[in-house]
Amino acid sequence: MHELSIAMSIVDAALDESQRRGVQVSAVHLRLGALSGVVKDALLFSYEVACQDTPLQGSRLIVEDIPVVVFCPRCQEVRTLSSVQLFACPECGTPTMDVRQGKELEVFALEIEEEEEVQG
Amino acid sequence: MSEPRLVEVRRNVLKQNDVIARALREQFRAAGVFVVSLVSSPGSGKTMFLEKTLSQLQPHYRVAALVGDLATENDAVRLARSKAPVKQITTGTLCHLEAAMVQNALQEWDLHQLDFLFIENVGNLVCPSSYDLGENLRLVLMSVTEGEDKPLKYPTIFNSADVAVVTKNELAEAVEFDWNAARTSIQSVRPGMQIFRLSAKTGEGMEEYLAFLAQQLAEQRATTAQI
Ligand SMILES: [Zn+2]
Numbered sequence: 001m002h003e004l005s006i007a008m009s010i011v012d013a014a015l016d017e018s019q020r021r022g023v024q025v026s027a028v029h030l031r032l033g034a035l036s037g038v039v040k041d042a043l044l045f046s047y048e049v050a051c052q053d054t055p056l057q058g059s060r061l062i063v064e065d066i067p068v069v070v071f072c073p074r075c076q077e078v079r080t081l082s083s084v085q086l087f088a089c090p091e092c093g094t095p096t097m098d099v100r101q102g103k104e105l106e107v108f109a110l111e112i113e114e115e116e117e118v119q120g
Numbered sequence: 121m122s123e124p125r126l127v128e129v130r131r132n133v134l135k136q137n138d139v140i141a142r143a144l145r146e147q148f149r150a151a152g153v154f155v156v157s158l159v160s161s162p163g164s165g166k167t168m169f170l171e172k173t174l175s176q177l178q179p180h181y182r183v184a185a186l187v188g189d190l191a192t193e194n195d196a197v198r199l200a201r202s203k204a205p206v207k208q209i210t211t212g213t214l215c216h217l218e219a220a221m222v223q224n225a226l227q228e229w230d231l232h233q234l235d236f237l238f239i240e241n242v243g244n245l246v247c248p249s250s251y252d253l254g255e256n257l258r259l260v261l262m263s264v265t266e267g268e269d270k271p272l273k274y275p276t277i278f279n280s281a282d283v284a285v286v287t288k289n290e291l292a293e294a295v296e297f298d299w300n301a302a303r304t305s306i307q308s309v310r311p312g313m314q315i316f317r318l319s320a321k322t323g324e325g326m327e328e329y330l331a332f333l334a335q336q337l338a339e340q341r342a343t344t345a346q347i
Contacts, residue, residue, distance in 0.1 A: 002214070002215055002246075002247035002250065005214065006133060006134075006250070009133045009134065009136070010133055013129075013133060014129075017127075021127065023127070027124070029126070030133075035276055035279060035280075036250060036276075037246065037247070037250035037280075038250060039246075084275045084276065085272050085275050085308060085309055086309075087308065087310065087311050088308075088311070095307065095311030097310070097311050097312060105132065105133045105134055105250065106130060106131065106132050106133065107129055107130070107131040107133060108128065108129070109126050109127060109130075110126070110127050110129055111125070111126055111127075112124065112126075113124065
């Protein structure tokens with residue numbers, strides 16, 4: 001399981017951004033691609049562990065699942081895959097490896113407290 | 121209670137790894153070494169496969185290997201029998217290699233003295249998929265004993281690989297391995313991927329795979345020379 005090391009990288013990135021802005025973070029928004037190789041449930045669990053004894057303790061991780069989007073060379077259109085087990089256009093069945101989206105592992109946004117209130 | 125405010129930051133979580141991987145890839149290109157990483161399940165026979173790869177390339181090429189081992193394993197000792205330089209990277213409890221580990225392990229090596237470098241990842245088909253190691257080719261290995269649907273169980277890693285090797289072909293008949301089904305599952309998760317079917321034990325099919333590697337090296341050097 002590598003979700004703990006991923007979670008620690010998320011915490012590091014969020015801390016770095018929050019300290020630079022001098023804000024208190026209540027939630028971290030993550031974009032998680034279906035091809036990122038990261039298991040969501042394991043990540044959510046690991047996040048809590050990774051936050052312990054940091055200013056992010058008690059914050060939430062909000063995960064936005066990003067499906068795989070490919071470009072179909074036959075339809076000349078982008079298409080969303082319903083499964084990562086089949087890399088083919090869902091409309092015409094043409095196999096494609098032209099992946100346009102789905103590898104994301106990105107701290108997208110931080111939810112911050114407007115006032116400098118540290119919860120006790 | 122104050123309203124929460126959303127601040128967009130957009131930070132790639134694996135940026136640090138990606139930056140190091142890019143630097144490694146550039147270093148490999150400059151040195152003219154072709155780097156192959158190996159991913160597989162435990163029990164797929166990767167150590168024997170790599171041992172045979174090293175010993176059969178060695179009469180013609182300068183080869184070396186980095187081996188990622190959990191604390192409990194010691195594949196490096198076995199591989200040393202091939203007489204190629206082999207260095208172990210002990211990952212401890214970590215289930216995958218990261219670019220920084222490869223960079224550290226390579227510090228004392230002169231890459232200009234090599235034609236091929238193999239990086240054997242920890243036996244695991246989940247975790248290594250997220251980490252770019254700067255390799256030129258990612259090879260996913262599976263054995264006929266693991267079943268035809270292995271790629272469908274681990275689509276992410278198969279999708280991230282460049283070439284598939286199906287080994288232990290000497291056992292194919294005994295386990296009633298269905299080649300068409302295996303090929304279909306591989307092509308389903310990674311359309312267009314080249315597949316080699318071989319037996320590291322008997323040597324059957326090794327020649328075609330080794331010729332492919334030689335061709336990859338030649339192509340890489342031709343591209344580098346043009347720049
Ligand atoms: Zn189509």
